[in-house]
């Protein structure tokens with residue numbers, strides 16, 4: 001069946017891992033204490049802080065919650081509460097023009113080309129949907145948000161679980177066999193394939209200096225850049 005929609009991951013796929021690890025995560029880590037002190041009483045913020053507290057024995061001190069969150073940033077935990085809070089913090093960074101979001105030029109070009117061809121584009125990332133919109137709204141290639149038809153985060157489920165992709169397919173309202181999922185993580189591609197989607201492993205040498213070949217690809221088609229992706 002021909003590909004009729006693209007679903008893409010962000011970190012390691014459209015954009016470099018080092019931008020996320022070396023720019024976004026340290027920014028959120030530094031800003032967390034001041035952010036929680038300033039906005040911790042807002043219901044939209046409190047709800048996530050309370051969720052973190054509940055998962056950690058019901059701790060009540062905000063300072064302790066901040067420490068837990070900073071530990072999760074260091075571990076690269078893809079926790080929905082952390083991701084929601086990070087998105088709110090990064091909003092200040094983008095608005096203050098402290099940084100723009102990295103996007104590989106080949107990814108920006110291919111997304112623009114597919115969009116012009118009428119192929120709907122969707123994002124599925126561990127970053128929260130508001131963080132995804134900020135990311136593509138303030139990218140090195142400008143505001144790319146108008147090109148996207150939909151956004152999905154871990155509210156749909158974890159990225160290594162087939163059911164998450166089934167949920168996304170249902171939300172997209174088209175057969176799984178018509179969707180191509182792009183990611184740098186083979187376990188995510190395995191889950192997507194289990195749900196019936198086409199897959200492609202984006203194996204960027206900037207992020208993964210040891211190319212993944214043979215068994216390491218888990219049988220997923222492997223490319224190093226978006227212009228090598230075959231549609232149809």
Ligand SMILES: CSCCC(=O)C(=O)COP(=O)(O)O
Pocket residue numbers: 009010011012020024078083086124125126127128131132135159
């Ligand atoms: C778009 S928000 C920044 C990226 C982020 O926080 C993250 O966890 C990215 O994970 P991905 O699923 O895009 O690999």
Ligand SMILES: [Mg+2]
Pocket residue numbers: 009010011012013183184185
């Ligand atoms: Mg990724």
